[in-house]
Amino acid sequence: MEKKNCLILALDVTDRENALRIANEVSEYVDSIKVGYPLVLGEGLGIVKELAELAPVIADFKVADIPNTDRLICEHVFNAGADAIITHGFTGRDSLDSCVKVAEEYDRDVYVVTEMSHPGGVEFFRPVAETIAQMAADAGATGVVAPATRPERVRDIRKIIGDDLHIISPGVGAQGGSAADVINAGADWVIVGRSIYNSNSPADAAMKICNEMKC
Amino acid sequence: MEKKNCLILALDVTDRENALRIANEVSEYVDSIKVGYPLVLGEGLGIVKELAELAPVIADFKVADIPNTDRLICEHVFNAGADAIITHGFTGRDSLDSCVKVAEEYDRDVYVVTEMSHPGGVEFFRPVAETIAQMAADAGATGVVAPATRPERVRDIRKIIGDDLHIISPGVGAQGGSAADVINAGADWVIVGRSIYNSNSPADAAMKICNEMKC
Numbered sequence: 001m002e003k004k005n006c007l008i009l010a011l012d013v014t015d016r017e018n019a020l021r022i023a024n025e026v027s028e029y030v031d032s033i034k035v036g037y038p039l040v041l042g043e044g045l046g047i048v049k050e051l052a053e054l055a056p057v058i059a060d061f062k063v064a065d066i067p068n069t070d071r072l073i074c075e076h077v078f079n080a081g082a083d084a085i086i087t088h089g090f091t092g093r094d095s096l097d098s099c100v101k102v103a104e105e106y107d108r109d110v111y112v113v114t115e116m117s118h119p120g121g122v123e124f125f126r127p128v129a130e131t132i133a134q135m136a137a138d139a140g141a142t143g144v145v146a147p148a149t150r151p152e153r154v155r156d157i158r159k160i161i162g163d164d165l166h167i168i169s170p171g172v173g174a175q176g177g178s179a180a181d182v183i184n185a186g187a188d189w190v191i192v193g194r195s196i197y198n199s200n201s202p203a204d205a206a207m208k209i210c211n212e213m214k215c
Numbered sequence: 216m217e218k219k220n221c222l223i224l225a226l227d228v229t230d231r232e233n234a235l236r237i238a239n240e241v242s243e244y245v246d247s248i249k250v251g252y253p254l255v256l257g258e259g260l261g262i263v264k265e266l267a268e269l270a271p272v273i274a275d276f277k278v279a280d281i282p283n284t285d286r287l288i289c290e291h292v293f294n295a296g297a298d299a300i301i302t303h304g305f306t307g308r309d310s311l312d313s314c315v316k317v318a319e320e321y322d323r324d325v326y327v328v329t330e331m332s333h334p335g336g337v338e339f340f341r342p343v344a345e346t347i348a349q350m351a352a353d354a355g356a357t358g359v360v361a362p363a364t365r366p367e368r369v370r371d372i373r374k375i376i377g378d379d380l381h382i383i384s385p386g387v388g389a390q391g392g393s394a395a396d397v398i399n400a401g402a403d404w405v406i407v408g409r410s411i412y413n414s415n416s417p418a419d420a421a422m423k424i425c426n427e428m429k430c
Contacts, residue, residue: 073252088279092338
């Protein structure tokens, strides 16, 4: 994905009409739009194709299955027009390799979750986040997902993966993370949801975050 | 789910016509049909409703997100008619609680992955499988998913969760696990995919496994 505004919209709304309206309003301020299963299960994978006409789409499916199932999920997602997929790493190197291989075939991106931004995200991830980050680098992933709610962890993970991999970072805004802090800590993109899509003016909210980051 | 044959079909085909044909042929031999994202992404959640008319459906979505997203995924799945959902535990207690809460509201089942049956499934799961199994019991899940390819692990996990929780166990047949061995080790159901759906006669293949287990 091309870096212009360092901002990714987490489009965590559940209906097509709202999704397309908000995506339309903010597309000039965001480098990508991240969608998850709640929207896709409700509206079908066709919503990915529609959104991809407005901005590159990251399918945040947190893929976490055996290699063959992961492969099939990635193929569906890329065939639907997504630019990137988010996968877990805790299912092991073979599962991750399977996603990276499909992404290479389609010339798309893979981001690997190293640690999550919710409270339970520390319980099992914390002890293995560095190992997963290193595995992502070894496997040839595009980048990793690390929590904006804990900028010190973004800094730790940047040290491990070096400058070749990208860091995308959720948890800014409603979850408490500061966009400027997490960019300073080494993230390439912040991922913002509620603060934008729940705003009366999603475009103004997105623009404000862009100005705050001075990316 | 009611225990009659101790057999769950992993319906890992990717098109509706095949899925319904096979489900029809084997429905009298299986206690449930497990479907994953590849089928649902291709055919939409409506396939769950169609299959649920033939047998109870387990949505093997290996849910692995933050609590709010997990809640939305579970609501979609249960509204579509699934009887149960498979979730990861790796994302922490709050994420699991979110799935269990929705399942209780809908009077449906939640199974938690403790360890996976593919080679990479040992890398990060092995050190925490027991902790996840205990967490599943504490959270009030219906049961856990443990690998038939490693019956000794099924035995370990049965000791932790006691007799109140169910164990469903994938990896029988094409992946090498023996149905009888894993039932003897303490599993309640074996999950079989390719050996049944790739057979010339899925019904005969399913019946043979039932006879082998003498459940």
